Amino acid sequence: MSRPTASRQRRAEAATAYAFLAPNVLVLALFVLLPLGWAVGLSFQRTDGFGAGRWIGFGNYLRLVGDPLFWRSTLNTVAFTVIVTPLSMALGLGAALLLNAALPARPVFRSVLIMPMAVSGVATALIGLLVFDQNNGILNGLLGAVGLPRIDWQSGGAAAFASVVLITLWWRVGFNMLIYLAGLQGLDPGLQEAALLDGAGWWQRLWYLTVPLLGPASFFLLIINVIYSFSVFDIVFVLTGGGPQNATSVLVTYAYDTAFVSRDQGYGAALGVVLLIISLVFTAVQWRTSRNRDQTG
Amino acid sequence: MRTPPALTAVRFVGALLVAVVIAFPLYWMVVVALSSRSDLLGGTLRLWPERLTLDNVRNVLDSFPVLTWFGNSVAIALTTAVITVTFNLLAGYAFAHLRFRGSTPLFLLMLGTLTLPLQVIMVALFRLVTSLGLYGSYWAVILPTAASAFGVFLSRQFLLAIPRDLIEAARIDGAGHRQVFTRIVLPMSKPLIAVLFFMSLLASWNDFAWPLIALKDNSLFTLPIGLLYLQSQNGPDYGGTMAFALINVAPMVIVFLVFQRFFVQGFARSGLR
């Protein structure tokens, strides 16, 4: 093939790519990026949302630096992400290994584990309230009945944080299991048998064979779980409202309270922009460091 | 390899324990939905209700135009799913197999927008939808959610698994990219389509914050908005909420059971292994 043809082909390929991307990109640009631009503009203003705001430059961003609740919420968001992401992936992998093995009633177990996915976030959080209410809830009732101490799920900071994590895991582990289950089914059983013949133990096979082979699934889950955890809202908002004493306040609940409860829309927009920047940076870093993982093996 | 019966038994017990933990809140949801408020707040611990009542379910069915809302939800969720799946497949193919300038930054930008909280852009989005004349119609809900970054990501990962050689071979035979897409990629992507369709349906089905604002009139509302009506100024009506949550979740569970087979296959064929 001569050179000009190759470059023409490349141009044709790019043209096709843009045409294929156009619907998604146009909708995204119109309904997400355009409003986002407006929100970025808002983040440079002091405004209650009515009438024209006052331009204050980086005022809102400077205020963030000295706002203890912003740092607390950021810390909580990061802690939530750092706890929930590996736990839901590990539990998801464990459940997938278990339910990939020979087992009676396997389809029933699989369905049960995935079922929480279909429950909406608000309903999930309300179930959480019924379970974790420290005076009248079923969990403390059960703990009390078997002689264990009742836990201050609502008035203790650590316990409240734990309740948010637990209900999130309940909701999310099924999805993680599903992805890993699919990954496991795509593996070549011959490799496992070869390793077994070589005398590799269960742990060794898991750690040196299965886990690396599940790399692309793990990469997908890592990104999706982190993005989900950064933007957690419904569960926290309904279950703890960010309390007690901001122990569970996360960036999105804080942004919501600021923009819609305190009516400080400029500051709320600044919080949202910061959240977006953090997640963009994270995704980009993951992408760079895990380049090889998006190729199929 | 034959599994020893003892091992199977251990696995079974383990699976059972996990299933009980996961199923208990669901079970509790049903109990609350089928209990009267006075029994629920009776102050004594009961793991099964003393008596079952359909009062909550009946109240909810009497109070809300559940059928109308169901119809709205179906119309919106199906349309959204069809559009989203189409957009996602096209974009996913471009990201997976076509080389073009700006591919990576564009993809990362798309992924990044997944975290953007609705609350931050809501007012601007409302202005936009109003000025486009969409306010108070299904499109006000459908269009802003049609470009799902999650779906693009999933499509890209799946389509990477289609061997490049296959595509190259078709290209050498003179097929254009459009033909490759429709004749080779699409037929191989049925499981992916099933997964995308279900995930998109689910997301759209459970969405409430934006539909409440964008649909304007309560005859156009979707099912999950009913859950909001049950959170009054002075606290939630738990029984009613759980009854409504059951009504809301039931269609998705049925769809899920139907799609379940495709589901595991869908992910299995993707590059996700």
Add this chain to the structure above:
Amino acid sequence: MPLTRRRFLTGAAATATALPLAAAGCGFAPAGSKAAANPDTLTFTTWGTDAELAGFRAAIAGFEKANSGAKVNLNAVPYEQMFTDIDAQLQTGNPPDVFRVPYYTFGAYAGRGQLLDLSSQLPSGFGDRFTPAAWAAVQNSGKPYGVPHHTDTSAILYNTALMKGAGITDIPTKAEDAWTWDEFTAVARKLRSSLPATKFPFGYNWQGNGVTRWLNLLFQADGRFLDEQLSGPAINSDAGRAAVEFSKDFFTQKFVPPNSSVKATTYVADSWYAQTTAMVFSGAFAIPDATENLKFEWGATYAPRKVRGGGDFGGNALVVTAKAKNPKLATAFLDFVTQADPMRTFCAGASLLPTRRDLSADGIEFKIRPELSPVFVGQSRVVRATDSAQVASPSMSGIITVLKDQLDKAFVGGQSTAATISGLSSGIAQALQK
């Protein structure tokens, strides 16, 4: 008593229910502005319980009858997110003509030019039909921007058996005899020693949207949180310190459940329902639900007093938006619904308290447990115009955040009274500047 629960939407969408999918298809056509054209049609956005919506619907029927050709479109939305919705509509110039708003949110709209100044529309002396406290709650810079539609204030509901078990039989039946703070504390102590550790003497209803109910204690101590010009904080006072100290003690003495602070996500009324607390501070609105669901015997008494009796001016106003198409008709509607008969029907049916001078003086009879009406009407009479005027401040939404943050720190974070007062004072000052 079978309450008809939330039938409001069924009526509105009855035709659609017959052919759900066919009707649902209409949603694909943009709604356009079909209703907007008619100047005799008012749009009215509200949330409400079944009883409240029934009251509104009856009032609308009466209004349409009295004004031939006029029509009111009632749009019932969930309370949750009602104001996110209203804000979005106001910001894009699409608001309803009339909407319902809590007094503590009223100022946020009135102070920012979003509402119609009613002084040009209403006859002089119109305000005289309301109690001074009620009329003060809808003023902004000396002008009325709404009508006080109903009020609600907190009294105490008690579990008769639990009270008796602690030897408390002498429960006040007249406003003058209401427990003093000291007497109330003594009652709580008795209950504390008679109840197991998992139960509590009382619950205070300041969770959710209720943080302004803490102000009841401030008012009882004859304090203020804003100065008389409503332009600066006034909480740094003996009364302020007394109110913080008193309410902090609720937690340190284990009088209230530890998970019932101002930022809790569960409502303390549920704990009283479950007999986890012996008493609960509550508005009259809870009476129908409690009557329907509780299996134990219960009664109501007055909130305690210190220097004087005091309570929050709770409840909701009706307001007209600044750009309403037909201000005259909208104002006529507000006039109509605050006449004696519609107000009496509304309040009696929904267990809420009237804002009219005549109804407040004569009392009303709740449909359910009418014998409890005097307690709540009596409690609402101790609210003063100087109290309710403060809550109408345009900065109230910011002040509410400050109250929540500081009180939560004081109640469960162990923050000292002095630090709480200074935090409240500087926070309120900051909120007023915005």
